[in-house]
Amino acid sequence: MSEFHVRAVAEGEQRACLDVLSQSLHGKPASDEVWAKMAPSWPAAGKFAAFDDHGTPVGITSSFEVELTVPGGQKLVTAAVDGVGVRADWTRRGILTSMMAAQLEDLAARGVPLAALHASEAVIYGRFGYGAATFCRGVSVERPRAQLRDGVGREGVVRFVTPAEAVERVPALYNRFEGTRPGFVSRPAGWWPGFFDRVVTGDDGYRVAVHSGPDGDDGFVVYQTIDTRDRQAPERGALLDIRELHAATPQAWAGLWRFLLSIDLVSAVAGRGRPLDEPLAELLTDPRAVNTTEVIDDLWLRLVDVFAALRARSYGTAEPVVLEVHDKQLPGNDGRYVVGPDGVERTATEADLRLDVATLSSLYLGHGLFGDLALSGRVEVLDEAAVARADALFHTARTPWCGTFF
Ligand SMILES: CC(C)(COP(=O)(O)OP(=O)(O)OC[C@H]1O[C@@H](n2cnc3c(N)ncnc32)[C@H](O)[C@@H]1OP(=O)(O)O)[C@@H](O)C(=O)NCCC(=O)NCCS
Known part of the structure; x- marks a missing residue:
């Protein structure tokens, strides 16, 4: 079986990558006219692709920078992930998994605290730490x-x-x-x-x-x-x-x-x-x-830097809770965080609630309840009283909504 390798897209390779994306979405290759229009908004920067043994791209993921409003009004730099596709004759061999890993490592290395996307199917991105954060x-x-x-x-x-x-x-x-x-x-x-x-x-x-x-x-x-x-x-x-x-x-x-x-x-x-x-x-x-x-x-969110993201948002009034977070792709995020109205710190204290980064990402903007996710088993409850406190802390006055498709 042929192998693939994943790397950043180099200048001049974008059009071939766009064709891979179009094909994965059942579209046609871009005509010269269409490409001439699109080229300025399709830079190589922010793109990772998988290439076969001959150097032909067979999978692509892209992102561009936006600012996302978090509870309390701060705007955080966010990688808006779009243009994700793998050629149909190369799917289910781990290409998306490798591309997501390369993209997340790059974002973490560059200090981008959040990544966000709109998912074509709801089964794809949870495994990479994304959670549905607005509906x-x-x-x-x-x-x-x-x-x-x-x-x-x-x-x-x-x-x-x-x-x-x-x-x-x-x-x-x-x-x-x-x-x-x-x-x-x-x-x-x-x-x-x-x-x-x-x-x-x-x-x-x-x-x-x-x-x-x-x-x-x-x-x-x-x-x-x-x-x-x-x-x-x-x-x-x-x-x-x-x-x-x-x-x-x-x-x-x-x-x-x-x-x-x-x-x-x-x-x-x-x-x-x-x-x-x-x-x-x-x-x-x-x-x-x-x-x-x-x-x-609507929007799927991924906390790339859990500490920075938790510190950037505001919280409601309740006694602090200790969250223990697990992150398979970015283990630097693993650990316990004490979250309260006065701020967020890393801590060695015992955890009240345990959850993975995808679950925390889905709760981060204020949609959903820790209580509901505890019922479904996505939040592990170590101290029952902490569930109501976490909900009071994370609740937002306005329902989160993105309203921009990318
Ligand atoms: C979605 C897509 C990018 C997945 O690429 P891929 O290279 O096949 O993904 P991987 O091989 O890395 O799959 C990783 C895991 O996710 C699962 N998975 C990936 N896509 C899936 C899908 N659409 N439905 C169900 N499971 C899926 C795989 O089965 C695999 O599971 P495993 O780890 O338990 O074996 C590819 O199928 C595609 O291009 N689809 C059409 C375009 C599209 O929907 N793009 C996304 C736009 S948001």
Whole structure:
């Protein structure tokens, strides 16, 4: 059987690696035209690949740097891991395992405290220390039933912007509210061209509308309408599908929903990847007009430097707990940490709770409960009273949500 070896991608090798990725995701190799557009946002830096005996890439993992908001508002440098794929004729031979090891060791050596990704399948990344740390929901609002309560969303105005205006205005607008909840990530300049190409300036017919309040532009929505009418059911109307909706204030958020629900010839307004705590039903006289179509994992997080990550977030009010953490890939993280409202230290004291790094990563941003994970056996309880304390310490006022796909 042929062997493979994993190393950092060198300058000039990116296009062949992109083709491996495209193939693993059932796409086509990039044409010259597509590659010319993509090349600036596909640097060799941050990429590791597996090569066969002839030097041909057969697997790839990538990352770029973002800042992720952690509970308490600090923004931590985070490797946004994307572009992961192994050629189908090379899978299940340990290539992903080797690439993940190389990537994590590199991040640890460079002092990057967190790594995050969106997983194509939920079975893949737990073994590498990632845990599902934010969740999101799909919603569908039956428009004929969706009457807004009196006065909801009337403070501002909504206007369409052209694709050119969207390219100019939307990134700055996003930066206005980027850090407002745990799990949000910054969108570096290199993230936006792919989004605009695919969605805003492409052929898919997405529209961009901006909300303005008393302090100027304070929210935007990107959506498309899919015509579902036919001769048998002309009254059915279109499906309005939200790609993104971000708002800096509750008024802007309600104003954007008012706008979407007021568009004629629409039977349902739907969106995937919405935050779990979006109080949509509360805007309406008939809360049952809102249906949850799915609840699914959103951001998978990996504490690369457990001590630095634990120290960077804030905690609720409770007596400290001692967590004993086990990390198979990065054993430097192994050990006990005393976590309390006044901070975090390494300690030699006996542990209250024992868990692996994937479980801690899934709890880190405030989603989920130690109590539930203790029930499922993912948290080993050495002192029963510590479970409630850990939940009080890690709980966050706002539900974590990422809202950026990469
Ligand atoms: C997911 C993928 C990258 C895995 O690569 P790989 O080289 O086959 O992974 P490995 O051989 O290192 O597998 C490591 C372990 O994970 C398991 N595993 C990996 N991918 C899995 C999957 N999709 N479903 C179930 N188990 C999987 C393997 O069985 C193996 O388990 P073991 O250690 O108990 O033997 C590859 O299947 C792929 O490219 N899939 C399509 C593209 C994709 O989904 N990319 C991820 C985007 S987020």
